Amino acid sequence: MKRFPLLIAIVVLLLSSCTTKGTFEVADKTFLLNGEPFVVKAAELHYPRIPKEYWEHRIQAAKALGMNTVCLYIFWNYHEPEEGKYDFSGQKDIAAFCKLVQKHGMYVIVRPGPYVCAEWEMGGLPWWLLKKKDIKLREQDSYYMERTKLFMNEIGKQLANQQITRGGNIIMVQVENEYGSFGTDKPYIAAIRDIVKDAGFNEVPLFQCDWNSNFENNALEDLTWTINFGTGANIDDQFRRLQELRPNTPLMCSEFWSGWFDHWGAKHETRSAEALVSGMKAMLDRNISFSLYMTHGGTSFGHWGGANFPNFSPTCTSYDYDAPIGESGNITPKYHEVRNLLKNYLPKGQTLPEIPDSIPTIHIPAFELTEVAPLFENLPEPKESATIKSMEFFDQGWGSILYRTQLNASDEEQTLLITEAHDWTQVFLDGEKIATLSRLKGEESVKLPPLKQGAQLDILVEAMGRMNFGKGIYDWKGITEKVEIQARNETKELKNWQVFNIPVDYNFAKNKKYKKEESVTKQAAYYKGSFTLDKVGDTFLNMTNWNKGMVWVNGYAIGRFWEIGPQQTLYMPGCWLKKGENEIIILEMASPLKSEIEGLRKPILDVQRGHGAYAHRKLGENLNLTNETPVYTGTFKPGNGWQHVKFGKTIDMRFFCIEALSSHGGDDYSAIAELELLGEDGKPVSRRHWKVMYADSEELNEANNIATNVFDLQESTFWHTNYSTTTPKYPHQLVINLGENKKITGFFYLPRMEANKTGMIKEYRVYGKMQTFRLK
Template structure:
């Protein structure tokens, strides 16, 4: 017999049901002791946004994660917070995340969810703009190049192939970001549907389909919105979306929202892109905008409870091949996306930053104060160093492909870079004209390895004389693709040679066939595996150059490309972007986080080399032109002769902002359109126009895609980029303005446009500059039209 207390199982004494009930009670009592946490929400209220049911004014900073090294993301976000912003606004770049069809990448530098979480860490909300089209001066407006492999594709339309791919991509975006909506514990408060579609077309069914895709991707818990300009937002406005408008510094803000308030008097107002500056084009002056005008506009919006997103607060850099081009006139944008923003390209504060910060600190919620401005990233200089290893392009060609007819780059499954077309010529004892239709974008022609000349798409060049050639002479056409156009119909921008190559002699016009084709992509793996040798002469022929520099401590720097020709640069495998001697940008920003202690490798592809040394500067050079860029549309001492011409219409514009439409009351055949301004409302000698549209026989706008300026009596190019081509660049914030520096001219002022085809016209629409109280508002005018060129004397 065992001694001691008997071992009676606990469960035999206490029933299981009693234990379960006891646990439920404990859980209930515990919940009573927890604080009550309200669910986060963001809604559209009566004339205001509501954050957790309280009025909220959005002060958003637009910044783009691909244009900032991931290592610097948090620094730039902190800079925006210290500026006084409460929200980050960002695009999602489709072609950045799906560079090859069906292969998605949201890791590392492309980890957009991590970017949003960093913003949340610093108590900033996020507005997501997933496109699929984003513009942003980005290659093809964010659309993937491989869409163009389908030659009959309809982009930004209800094309089945296109829409299927949009849906697949949008679902991927939803997998990354939908769980970060504010109702789910994240910080996303709004999502945009498409982007400025009114500047592309009128197609509500398409915009509706994109809206449905955004919802299907999981963005159902926050307001969806669409942005456009005040002049076109009604064209595609959907009843169930919030409407916002975009405009820049100096705009008449009351006028910008006038029509929107008439249609929706109780809607919250928001400027979804308030342009702080502007982007730079190769060959044109560096763009700047007034800090005082910027702050003045922001103050007016804040005083009127109008939300805004400052585009850009920090522009950054279009590294690699990602810089786009403007439309209708092909005008590629620079690598630097400095934008004259408050935070400059390399993340440093500017005088504009402190002026904006001084304003925003006055509009903080009660009890809050601005955070301290983060320290800038340190900069270093790099002494001059040699790139003494050389790999000539023509000696390092890949395996050729064969093609009977000329084909674009996309046909050969190449998205970016350069492409070489080679064929054999028959003997000719005379000069012949080589005609290329069309070469996109910068083309060099060689006969038997010797350069004959260059064709520049910026200048509309498409033909060149060839010298007499022997039988079997080798014709090489090397085409460098720059960024695909990112605006309007320009997104259909095939690269390489898109149609045909012809030889014209005195006796015949021959279409060239039987091509060897060499693809030269921009991948680091491709450029790094060339056969580099020392002490090789290039004699100005395209070549890769390799060298290195040694540093003790990494820091940001700016590679000085002054004296180099045209090409791309890679540092430690990272593509820094394009350079071009025509300027205005003469340096390339190199983030210190991509450098290392000790030896650092540099590879340069130069299409017209004449130099082999580089150095690193502490400051960028962003406004140095060499004079071969922007083209004035008037030769010296040239004048338009309208003496024998009869105007088809004479009139007077009304004073003030906004579009004005003029109808002739008849149809007129035209190829050339001339507007002659006779005087201005402020009695100055200046004239300006923001946009001009011409009405066809049916009263609808005719296409501006092939327009060219034949003559402009005066254009400002030194103090600003106010070329006459701005009157049809589809950008309401850019203008033609007569010279107000040297050689100032007086009224009358004239512009002649070649419409590119014979059409019937019935009138025109005119938009004065959007800024208030600025000179150059045209008063009286005459219109001339002709089917033949006007006389110039």
């Protein structure tokens, strides 16, 4: 018996020695896998956006597409929802996901952040960091770096032994993520590199990714440099500068964008399969590695969808991304076109595996949710606060928050001013709704009727996703500054609040006083019902009867819905359903048309309704530049890439106008991908407070070529004048309110990245002034 433990130890040692260990290296103009040249063909998949029961199905679909690697982010806030409480179990078992990838003969690229973007809540950073009001995110703030190191060490415990050198399948690990879009801070990047190494990732190449326009800002000599770009990009141009600096480095596009993500209120995004295949072929013919972002997007279940910056623009629950593998794992026409390309680039003697069968879909007949729990009748115990504070300072991360106080009597006209409400706000007086304010539209004031003494003011604020890009990651929720009443020339801040926290937890939604109701309530409420199935399968919950809120089925948080679209259904994985009775709870923040729902066999991802339009010109409105004098007149060079313009003088301005007069292609269109204004020091000024005041024309029907794309920090998106319904003639004008007074000495201009396309501006004029331009 004494020999038994020794025998076990010997067996374990023998088994571990049987594990095949390998190498992955950066060599002369190529990667080497076990000493042989290797082109990475990676499929970006995000494990939180795929039900665990379907992980293997999506991995098999990626393998059958022709991919040899899976690329994945690791989401800090998903694994540490509360400070110091880590979770890597079940749906969050990243080691199990990587082992499934290895089971199917594929490799893994890990991108552990700490920041990941990914259109994910706060870019993957945990909300509780914002409880420290003076926190410096993505900088060498002592607290931030301490928590980053602790989290990265936990990732190391999960995945360090999965490196290829230890018999696993991890071949590369990324350091931070697209930092050039945030700032320039090489010491910070070096510190994150060291944290990643100290966590155990020191046996495979470490790399950093950025755009070709900013990768030099933070490039470290001991890291591999990769470039991100999307369909339509000129491949040679994207890598030209990198090859000048490192002529012998292997080239890799670490994010080749197959499509794009959807915003609430805007058109569903698509990208052509032809452009995707053309770009992939161009890279493969040059032995350039790539990761297809996304190969399968999936779903930002629950509250995990983020928001874009600048100009708060929340993303939809669906992360379909117009990817080759659709949201529910369905095989799309784009998939077949990519597969037909990749089958020509397989190692000698290999063939593609069969495409896995699709998950069956089912139709669920319409049924009613007959039990209702009005929100105001089911409030939790309040907290007291003398002043307004954001949600985080009441120890709440997600959901809604209700602020309540009493008002003094007044017969005069008054205005309620709310600064700033994040993100969707309803205002009530004595239980009656008097206004709805949307952060998307910058709404922040309400006219008040005459008030009686002690009138009850309720401000209900729903938090949508925190911004996941740029400086927007500092995105406190609820009311973040103050509430005031303005009367005549006097403004008074309101004090003495009761605060009610309304989280998005299933148990919070379930444990309410539900009662049978024959009609819908006109205020926020929880609705509960059930439906019976004799077989299970994927379905799409049709939310067209509902206004705005969140859904739970059998305890699973399915996601947010909003009537403005473009998404009108919610993906309901069949693996989360069961034969027999199923429970559904819907938190409706406003009021439904009727409390009825059904399950469809196909999604509705491209229907806009109501007040969701993003147009930046009112009907009949025109910009009048008759009496304005340009501060600069010039001609842009033909071709792609950034162009730098200096005025030769300093202009005081709060409003910037660029007027396009002609195009290089002789067409009537104008397009701009990005604009940067230069301050007195010759460096770009902050675009954080910019707002589009006027655009004479925007394409809103065929694509999201909206005017705010010129400062969305995304080089692959662009403003383009309308081409689907009208073709307005030159000139074309765009006016931007800078949000603050600036001294401007010039600007940087980036045309759309695709070659030989419309809208390439030639002649132009620039106007700048302190007072607003006249609109008539």
